[in-house]
Amino acid sequence: MIPFDFEYYRPESLTEAVQTYETLISQSKTVLYYSGGTEFLTFSRVNQLYADAIIDLKGIPECNVLELQEDQLVIGSAVSLNNITESNLYPLLGQTVKKIADHTSRNKISIGGNLHSRLIYREAVLPLLVADATVKLTGNDGETVHPLKDLFNQELKINPGQFIVQINISKDYTTLPFVSLKKTKISKVGYPVVSIAALVKERQIRAALSGVCPYPFRSSEIESVLNNSSLTKEEKIEKAGTLLPSPIIEDIQASRDYREFVFKNTLLETLEALEAAQA
Amino acid sequence: MISNGTSKTVVKLHVNGETRDVMIRSADTLLETLREQLGLTGAKRACQNGDCGACTVLVNGEPMHACLSLSIETVNQPIMTIEGLRNSSIQQEFVDKWAIQCGYCTPGFILNCHALANKRPDADDETIEEWMQSNLCRCTGYQEIKEAVKSVLQNHKNDSAS
Numbered sequence: 167m168i169p170f171d172f173e174y175y176r177p178e179s180l181t182e183a184v185q186t187y188e189t190l191i192s193q194s195k196t197v198l199y200y201s202g203g204t205e206f207l208t209f210s211r212v213n214q215l216y217a218d219a220i221i222d223l224k225g226i227p228e229c230n231v232l233e234l235q236e237d238q239l240v241i242g243s244a245v246s247l248n249n250i251t252e253s254n255l256y257p258l259l260g261q262t263v264k265k266i267a268d269h270t271s272r273n274k275i276s277i278g279g280n281l282h283s284r285l286i287y288r289e290a291v292l293p294l295l296v297a298d299a300t301v302k303l304t305g306n307d308g309e310t311v312h313p314l315k316d317l318f319n320q321e322l323k324i325n326p327g328q329f330i331v332q333i334n335i336s337k338d339y340t341t342l343p344f345v346s347l348k349k350t351k352i353s354k355v356g357y358p359v360v361s362i363a364a365l366v367k368e369r370q371i372r373a374a375l376s377g378v379c380p381y382p383f384r385s386s387e388i389e390s391v392l393n394n395s396s397l398t399k400e401e402k403i404e405k406a407g408t409l410l411p412s413p414i415i416e417d418i419q420a421s422r423d424y425r426e427f428v429f430k431n432t433l434l435e436t437l438e439a440l441e442a443a444q445a
Numbered sequence: 446m447i448s449n450g451t452s453k454t455v456v457k458l459h460v461n462g463e464t465r466d467v468m469i470r471s472a473d474t475l476l477e478t479l480r481e482q483l484g485l486t487g488a489k490r491a492c493q494n495g496d497c498g499a500c501t502v503l504v505n506g507e508p509m510h511a512c513l514s515l516s517i518e519t520v521n522q523p524i525m526t527i528e529g530l531r532n533s534s535i536q537q538e539f540v541d542k543w544a545i546q547c548g549y550c551t552p553g554f555i556l557n558c559h560a561l562a563n564k565r566p567d568a569d570d571e572t573i574e575e576w577m578q579s580n581l582c583r584c585t586g587y588q589e590i591k592e593a594v595k596s597v598l599q600n601h602k603n604d605s606a607s
Contacts, residue, residue, distance in 0.1 A: 171471065172471055173451055173471060174448060175446060176447040203513070268496075355578050
């Protein structure tokens, strides 16, 4: 049982959502945007999250778009992870989000929610970072479009009152050779010890990782090493291990040493899979 | 715009083909409403964290964890609980294949399997396993459950071919 009461609003337009937010904030209420809501429910049940009001974005048509529009793939923030996988419009994204939680949960978890997750993994961001995705936000300053990499630094950083309307990906990225790997402690459903999404564009590897450091990241330094043809695979992997943006995490999923071992093996598997995909 | 304040409100839920009035808080989960207001106790309370699948119901034909849905979210959407599933082939196969032991997880499994058979009649082993990973059983093995699902899918194929 959620141990506090809150108001629920389900607007039918972007304007209505923003106006509702502004009205509630002017009443000094704590307001959260809500989409899949799985984290809101699990965290609020144990008093780790609180809101006086939630604004459910699932009723807004723009947040439910999932289609190719000319040369862009457009994904609404309220689209469920399973719908993204089943559409197969961007296979790297579909395969990566297919490894988040379990199938039934993925009917509820939205891509916008995963990008905003309070957990450190946020694996849906990986294929978006390597594809130079852009994000359309709305708020009381109107709609704005930003490169995702400008908003995502360890976590999604947007202004209070703003929310993601849509994610745009150039169609060119959706057909490139790719690999998506996730290594867990034991079962197939679980948090990652290491998760990687990588693709090859113009013979250059782009890779983003989750589970290794306390946040997901794409590193130009690591990509530079992976694309250095003067190095052997083993040398690339050793060098990449020295270029991580933070120390490797140690938690109940894996010790630091084991995680480093899995990271290196996963990187090797990734390089070999990308070679095969290009052959 | 659908909205609901902090006090209890009467809303209509469409459950098992009937429209039912329920008095809910915005904070009530679908699991709480089904069990405590409608007496539909087939959806089981277990982890309440979306991990075990014991509370699985169908919303718009899709399996959902009732513990991870607010009741207010499901207004205007068809909900099916195990009480609304009668004489289905998957129920018979669970009996025939001995895919039941204590029975606590069984309603969730059956509804998930029922949705799989409807939505993915051509499901391969990998797809079956992917869907079934949403439900945990702590006393029987999973093999009998997989056999029950496969049998339903095969029967559908045979019926379609004949």
